[in-house]
Amino acid sequence: MTGLFSAALTHTVAAATRADDPFLWLEEIEGPGALAWARxxxxxxxxxxxxxxxxxxxxxxxxNIFQAKDRIPYVSLGRGGLNNFWQDEKQVRGVWRRTTLESYRTQSPQWETVLDIDALAVAEKKNWVYRGASCLPPEERLCLLELSEGGKDAVFVREFDRDAKAFVTIGFDLPEGKQDVSWVDGDTILIARDWGEGTMTHSGYPFVVKELKRGQSLGEAREVFRGEPTDVQAAPFVLRDSEGTIHATGAVRSISSFEHEYVLFGPRLPIKLNLPRKAIIGGIVSGRLLVMLNEDWTPPYGDTSFAAGSFISYDLAEWKRDPLRASPTLVFKPGPRQALGGFGVTRNLLILTILDYVQSKAFVYKYDQGAWRATPIPLPENASVGLTAASNESDKMMFSVSSFLMPASLWYFDAATERLETLKATPPxxxxxxxxxxxxxxxxxxxxxxxxxxxxxxxxxxxxxxxxxxxxxxxxxxxxxxxxxxxxxxxxxxxxxxxxxxxxxxxxxxxxxxxxxxxxxxxxxxxxxxxxxxxxxxxxxxxxxxxxxxxxxxxxxxxxxxxxxxxxxxxxxxxxxxxxxxxxxxxxxxxxxxxxxxxxxxxxxxxxxxxxxxxxxxxxxxxxxxxxxxxxxxxxxxxxxxxxxxxxxxxxxxxxxxxxxxxxxxxxxxxxxxxxxxxxxxxxxxxxxxxxxxxx
Missing domain, CATH: 3.40.50.1820 (Alpha/Beta hydrolase fold, catalytic domain)
Known part of the structure; x- marks a missing residue:
């Protein structure tokens, strides 16, 4: 089909759509007529x-259910303690807070407020909705805080000092937009966002990644990667181990919702990894790089094939020497009615939740003497199991367990001591x-x-x-x-x-x-x-x-x-x-x-x-x-x-x-x-x- 014919067809279809659709005016989100109609x-x-x-x-x-005091306060396991975001009748917008594991084990943990979103909204006269924070490892003191006005996907990003409990005076401060931001070091971040005309995909997401130094304006940011306007988006990629050491930086180009290309920034030229497009890099554990596959794949080097739904790993040192020729090995392969539910990493372990005919179980995988060994975690059966927290400092983790008629409970597992305990449970x-x-x-x-x-x-x-x-x-x-x-x-x-x-x-x-x-x-x-x-x-x-x-x-x-x-x-x-x-x-x-x-x-x-x-x-x-x-x-x-x-x-x-x-x-x-x-x-x-x- 010629380009001229394609353009003509597109114009004809568009004209027909306008003629056939009398309600196009409702597509104007904030249009006075549309809002009056909605009200x-x-x-x-x-x-x-x-x-x-x-x-x-x-x-x-x-x-009463939403605001119940006896809800489980789900936490993350950070170096500064257990972090939680909480909303109730007094904290309508929510409060970011933290406590210790010892206190969390009690019926009434003592919480320390890190940031009160309600107070911030009042002070700044904004309809703030908290969207999370990314904290710089290993200290996890400096955080890139995401705030949405009214609940949109577009967010403002502001640097916050968790120890000082205050926004950093000369900190990173990004205006509203659909954006992805990753720490490189204390003075450097990678950003994908709207940089002006021609930098957003047809999907409305960024495809240009830039490096920004502390004290620089957005106009001074240095471009490090550019995808295509036809992509879904591009995002920064920083590969760290549990100690916070960076082993690679680059960008992830999302060609579609399910297809990705990983590009590493090299000393001379960028390197496009030869992973299949339906693959996701899952982190580093025990000197192994982890990859999840969503399609059947035979690597270009070696004669081993891997089935869709498998988890594979590379020797990290070999991969860093030559990421295009390194050979992967199998971690997990699903059975006929199985699927990978979720995954996470601790200091030394890979955690997988595996679905078996829509029932889930959790396993820890340890790499030892050249092989991965799986150990089941003895959580309750005939229930849904979800990984809710994993520690980078240790091999501690938390799981939620529930079923249609069984209220959610929160379980704590220390793989080093094999201690398994129920920390919290929701009353019926x-x-x-x-x-x-x-x-x-x-x-x-x-x-x-x-x-x-x-x-x-x-x-x-x-x-x-x-x-x-x-x-x-x-x-x-x-x-x-x-x-x-x-x-x-x-x-x-x-x-x-x-x-x-x-x-x-x-x-x-x-x-x-x-x-x-x-x-x-x-x-x-x-x-x-x-x-x-x-x-x-x-x-x-x-x-x-x-x-x-x-x-x-x-x-x-x-x-x-x-x-x-x-x-x-x-x-x-x-x-x-x-x-x-x-x-x-x-x-x-x-x-x-x-x-x-x-x-x-x-x-x-x-x-x-x-x-x-x-x-x-x-x-x-x-x-x-x-x-x-x-x-x-x-x-x-x-x-x-x-x-x-x-x-x-x-x-x-x-x-x-x-x-x-x-x-x-x-x-x-x-x-x-x-x-x-x-x-x-x-x-x-x-x-x-x-x-x-x-x-x-």
Whole structure:
């Protein structure tokens, strides 16, 4: 196809889109008309749902759970102690604080405040949302603090002295932007950000990395790497060991959401590593460089092949001498129904959590006498296990353990002494004695078996009468695991209802191939899987279309959109959070262009064809009855543009179809900026679900 023909086609498609879409004006995020529309919609929705007698009770119960003093204060294990970020009714925006392990073991730890975000917001008259801090090893005294105004992904970065508990007077201070920053040393950082015209990708992320010295202005920063405008983004890369020693610096070029190139800065020329594109460098342990593979790979040197989902390692000294010819060895290879859940490193150990048919276990891997040896950590079984903290100073680590009906607990493991203990446990937030958890399989359209979890009342009659919420995600290789959901339990299960989690293709429950089999041209498989689970629930008479609702956010919002447009007859409710919805314009909205690796590109005719086949916005048509969805989004969401949800609601209004729409002005992609907003969102959702699925 010639460039002239391509340009003409693009112009024709754009013109057709404008003609076919009367709601393009809702894409102007802060447009007066769009905001007035959103506020009017909010008033209608709040008036309807907050007047329901259940709303206030749900709100108060949700807020009590969110603000409970006996929540687990999850921590990181740093050289300065145990660090935690905490929010409650007094610290609405939150406080960054720290304590000692000895104090943390007690019922009432003594916390030392490092930074009070509420006080900072008042002093600076800003709607600050804390996004985390990166502290310079090994001392971890100087930190690059990220603050978001209103919950956006775009952040301000400011240097903070954790010992002095104050911002550094002549410190690094970066204006708002979508940016990545890494320490090199106490006076040098690497930054990827908006440097002016022509330095941001089509996805809205930076692709130019520069080096900035203390005292320099941004205009004086020295460029060290430049990717391509068609990339998703580029970010600085600093490879350190547990002592804080740097072994390499460079940049990571994200060609797509799942494909990366690592480029090392050399004394003469940059070196592009010959790793496969679907690989992630995971750190250094015991003189070994760790790499996670998300595709099958045969290294260019050697005759050993590695399967997708494996972990491999290189001898660090050999790799540093010649990173292009070093030979890797296997650390972990997944079995047929296994997947790597997560990983972390301590001073001497690699930690892996491994999923086995959507159940997880934790292992420590030690490199000794030329081989990796795995030792299981004896945590509770039949539960979800997640690594929450790992120490660079020692071989100490922490894990969260929970299941649908078992509250979360926090476990501490010292591999040096093999001491395992429960540090914290969440009290039950709902009565789980009346429910049971079952795992079933549905058969998708192409015959693939799709597992799902059902949490139902023990007394449920198999007559289709049980109100049921079906939740799914099915994208970006993210797994959905059994976990304790306090709000869902209190506001839904305790009312005698059922809850379902579907493990769809496109997710990460069974590794990279489970994801990659439902991408791009085959993304319809994710939607087929979800529909198959709904049909299976109805066939088993667990529920019925009158009592079945669907729920999901972001990619899950797109999932719900496809479900209610492809099979509206199966559902009577749909909670659609911060959704993708217009798949013919998603690349033009916020960070949408970064997800073409998952969905495809509507600018390419062949790919537009498969996107058009399921795009929910275009599939909202006259002559169909939709299950009055509840659409929630946020004005400040600079990841998934609020226009997706806005336009879906406007199209439903045009069709004369009932719906609910709520747009939180703050909150970013979470659609809530603090615990009060979280509680309001939960109360609205469960009030809506109760009205649609429980009421006669």
């Amino acid at each position: 009017a919609e909010n008033d209608k929705t709040l008036g309807a749902l907050q007047s329901d007698p259940r709303y206030q009770r749900f709100y108060e119960e949700a807020l 937030r709902f009565n789980a004695s009346k429910h049971v958890v079952e795992q079933f399989e549905a058969t998708s359209r192409d015959g693939t078996r799709i597992p799902y979890y059902l949490v139902r009342p023990k007394s449920a009659k198999l007559d289709g009468s049980t109100p049921t919420l079906l939740y799914g995600y099915g994208g970006f290789q993210i797994p959905l695991l059994p976990s304790y959901a306090s709000l869902m339990g209190r506001l839904w299960l305790e009312q005698g209802n059922a809850y379902v989690v579907a493990n769809l293709r496109g997710g990460g429950e069974f590794g990279p191939q489970w994801h990659q089999t439902a991408q791009g041209a085959t993304k319809q498989r994710t939607w087929d899987d979800f529909i198959a689970v709904a049909e299976d629930l109805i066939q088993r008479k667990i529920t019925s279309p009158r009592r079945l609702g669907v729920s999901g956010g972001s990619q899950g919002g797109l999932l719900v959109g496809t479900a209610i447009t492809q099979r509206p007859d199966l559902f009577n409710a749909a909670v659609v959070e911060v959704p993708l919805f217009d798949m013919l314009r998603f690349t033009k909205l916020a960070a949408g262009a970064s997800w073409t690796g998952e969905y495809g590109d509507p600018a390419i005719p062949e790919q537009r064809e498969w996107l058009e086949a399921y795009s929910p916005y275009q599939k909202l048509v006259s002559g169909k009855t939709y299950p009055a969805p509840f659409i929630l989004t946020s004005t400040k969401d600079d990841r998934v543009h609020p226009a997706h949800g806005r336009k879906a609601a406007a199209r439903l209004a045009e069709l004369g179809q009932p719906y609910f729409y709520y747009e939180n002005i703050d909150g970013g992609h979470s659609a809530a900026a603090n615990l009060i907003e979280d509680a309001r969102k939960a109360a609205l959702e469960y009030t809506y679900a109760s009205r649609r699925l429980v009421d006669e």
